[in-house]
Each structure stands twice: as C-alpha cells, then as structure tokens.
Amino acid sequence: MGPSGELFDITIIGSGPAGLYGAFYAGMRGMKTKILDALPELGGQLVTLYPEKWVFDVGGFPRILAKDLARNLVDQAMTFSPTVYLGENVTLVKMREDDGGRAFEISTDKGATHLTRTIVLTAGIGAFKPKKLDAPGVGDFEGRGVHYFVTEKEKFRGKDILIVGGGDSAVDWSLNLLDVARKITLVHRRDRFRAHEESVKELMNSPVNIMTFHELKSVHGNERMERAVVFDNRSRAETVLDVDDVILNLGFHADLGPIREWGLELDKGGIKVNYRMETNVKGIFAAGDVASHPGKLKLISTGFGEVATAVNFAKNLIDPASKVYPGHSSDMREVPSARKRS
Numbered sequence: 001m002g003p004s005g006e007l008f009d010i011t012i013i014g015s016g017p018a019g020l021y022g023a024f025y026a027g028m029r030g031m032k033t034k035i036l037d038a039l040p041e042l043g044g045q046l047v048t049l050y051p052e053k054w055v056f057d058v059g060g061f062p063r064i065l066a067k068d069l070a071r072n073l074v075d076q077a078m079t080f081s082p083t084v085y086l087g088e089n090v091t092l093v094k095m096r097e098d099d100g101g102r103a104f105e106i107s108t109d110k111g112a113t114h115l116t117r118t119i120v121l122t123a124g125i126g127a128f129k130p131k132k133l134d135a136p137g138v139g140d141f142e143g144r145g146v147h148y149f150v151t152e153k154e155k156f157r158g159k160d161i162l163i164v165g166g167g168d169s170a171v172d173w174s175l176n177l178l179d180v181a182r183k184i185t186l187v188h189r190r191d192r193f194r195a196h197e198e199s200v201k202e203l204m205n206s207p208v209n210i211m212t213f214h215e216l217k218s219v220h221g222n223e224r225m226e227r228a229v230v231f232d233n234r235s236r237a238e239t240v241l242d243v244d245d246v247i248l249n250l251g252f253h254a255d256l257g258p259i260r261e262w263g264l265e266l267d268k269g270g271i272k273v274n275y276r277m278e279t280n281v282k283g284i285f286a287a288g289d290v291a292s293h294p295g296k297l298k299l300i301s302t303g304f305g306e307v308a309t310a311v312n313f314a315k316n317l318i319d320p321a322s323k324v325y326p327g328h329s330s331d332m333r334e335v336p337s338a339r340k341r342s
C-alpha cells in the first residue's frame, strides 16, 4: 500500500503515559496529531503489565491504580481529538524530501503508511506482543475462537469460555466477562494468582470454575471451536471441556526490535536524545522510557516532562514563528472542551 493519508504535524509512536500526555500537549499547541500503538488498547505498561497495582509517585495523585491513571491519561489525550491507530506495529521510518518539504513516512506491519512532519517516539521498552501458546489447534483457531485480547465483551455473550493464565489480566477478564458469558473456566498452572489481592478474593467467591495446577493441552473443533483439553500438571489426568472460546492471558514480550534499524543513535539500550529530546535525526524526538540521556530516570513523572519538552520543540521546528515555551495552560483563551465540562 502506498502513502495513504494526510500529512500530520506530529505522530506519536507509543501510547504509554508519555505518549498519551504528549498527544494532549500537541493538541494544546494546535498540532494535527496522530497516535500509533502496536497494542489494541491505549495505556502502555500501565494497562499491559500492572493495571491493578497502585502508583504512588505521580504528582497530584496520592495513590492511583495504574489502570485508572491510564484512563485519566486517555481522557486528557482525547481533549483535542487526535487520530488514533491501534494494533499497528511501526516497522520502518523513512525520510521523504519530495513535495516541497521534509516529511517522514511511517510504515506498519498492517501495510499502512502514515505521513508526518515530526515524530515523537514514546515506545517505552518496545512493542508489546502477547506470549503465544504452542499447543495443538491453538494456531489454527487464532482469531476464530482463540484470543489474546478482549476488545469487545459482547462477542462472548452466552458463550462457554476458557481463560488461561494467573495474572491480573486472567483474573480481571474472568470477573469482567461473568455478566455476559454462560460459563467461565479459569485454568492456571500454579495454585497462587499473581493478581491484585482484592480481585483474587472476588474471584474465589465468584461462580468462575477455577482449575489450579492445570494447563491447556489442545483445542478442537471444525468450523468453530468446540472443545479444549486441559491436564493436571501433577497427575497428568486430562479433562475435556466444552468451550466456544479460549482467552490466553500469558503475559507479554516487549521488543524494541525494528526501532534499532531506523538509523537513530542508541545509548545504553535507549535512543540518545539532547536537552530538546531530539534524536540525531532532525524531526524525530524521543521521550519516556525509550529516551536515553545523562541522569535518565525511567519514571512516569519524568516521561511527562520529557514529552512536554519534545512536543514544544517539535512545534517550534515546524513553525519557527511559534515560541518553544507554550505559556501557562491556565491562561489559554481556547479552553479545551474536556476542561469546560469539569
């Protein structure tokens, strides 16, 4: 597919806390903004790795659950209605010098091409991909019975579901789907769940059929999934379950992979930036966990500051008449709609 879309002022690659806050900031600076993320959901590490953990060190929140912080960041990021593409892993960034100006062409694994004048790379520790299970039938039914993400609860209405895993996602989805599914079985290879204590307590008192010390052996069916075989990893005894869908919540790999090939200077495993959060390629900035500079601290709060710096310098780069320093948001004449509501 050739370059499809419109030219954006700024494209933010990675929708973790740094990327989301950057999208808000870019909107506040009047930039035409796009967000791209490999995951089907906004929020980065907050929603992928520790949604149910408390975060205590973000200014203004004495304590907040990671998933609630992500929800607030998404709300704020949507204030100026950026364009959002999810489930697209950026594989390549190339410079174009044609059509009278500099622009970057961003390619993704979906075959799409995105055009942008500047890029802020907020890719954290890399693109998250779900850990897959290599068991008979699982690959054949992927996308038509085997799922690694739940994007639409309604798809599971009236279904018999098998959930595999012992972390926050497995426990949360077991509880969350109870109101739509006909029956939920949760299998976990150990007897202890690595999830928020309150959620585990709720799970134990719920109608979820919990099978600890069990693992998925295979899935079977014809046009659609019909059965799953699970086994007890102590006795090897097998149980056949009638199921319509299997949700595998086995964790994630993060891979900076292709980003290393874009000609960006690397430093200590991250992308080297200067005080403007600029990389060695003019027009590409980096912020958050992926950015490396002397004294770097990989924290949510430092990512916020870094991305604000990156966006303000990106604004000044494409519009040299604009100041780098944005002034105070409280003095802005155009009050964003989200804040008008509150």
Ligand SMILES: Cc1cc2nc3c(=O)[nH]c(=O)nc-3n(C[C@H](O)[C@H](O)[C@H](O)COP(=O)(O)OP(=O)(O)OC[C@H]3O[C@@H](n4cnc5c(N)ncnc54)[C@H](O)[C@@H]3O)c2cc1C
Residues within 6 Å of the ligand: 013, 014, 015, 016, 017, 018, 019, 036, 037, 038, 039, 043, 044, 045, 046, 049, 050, 053, 054, 055, 056, 057, 088, 089, 090, 091, 122, 123, 124, 125, 126, 127, 128, 255, 256, 258, 259, 287, 288, 289, 290, 298, 299, 300, 301, 303
């Ligand atoms: C268990 C745990 C607890 C933590 N607790 C705290 C805490 O209490 N306080 C604190 O300040 N920090 C904490 N952190 C660290 C904090 O989560 C990170 O510093 C923060 O998430 C970094 O944000 P980010 O926006 O830079 O990147 P991330 O949150 O990593 O987001 C990066 C996003 O970029 C996407 N991406 C990457 N590559 C590509 C690509 N090629 N194409 C498309 N998308 C891509 C990824 O899918 C991801 O969504 C914790 C981390 C962990 C693991």
